[in-house]
Amino acid sequence: MRERHAERVVVGVNRPRSLLDLVLAGAGTAVLPCFVGDQLPELVRQDGEIAELRHSQWIVMNNEDRGRREIRTVIDRMTHLVRNEAALFAGERPHA
Numbered sequence: 001m002r003e004r005h006a007e008r009v010v011v012g013v014n015r016p017r018s019l020l021d022l023v024l025a026g027a028g029t030a031v032l033p034c035f036v037g038d039q040l041p042e043l044v045r046q047d048g049e050i051a052e053l054r055h056s057q058w059i060v061m062n063n064e065d066r067g068r069r070e071i072r073t074v075i076d077r078m079t080h081l082v083r084n085e086a087a088l089f090a091g092e093r094p095h096a
Helices: 002-008 016-024 069-082
Strands: none
Touching: none
């Protein structure tokens, strides 16, 4: 935001949820992940994707723990979610 719109930045937050709450309350605009903003019909994209903010996500775990049932459950559920919602995470599924 500061690189593109420094003159418009009026507040910073420490918690991403606080930024979302401010936007939903009508306090202004914000840069949000597509998987957050695209699920909320009351929000409207103002610009296209900021390519510099795109990055890969990794599921990291201790090799000794990867076979534990509870760890495996989380990994499998996360993998399922990301695969099934790939378009949402890629910013290709804006709400109608």
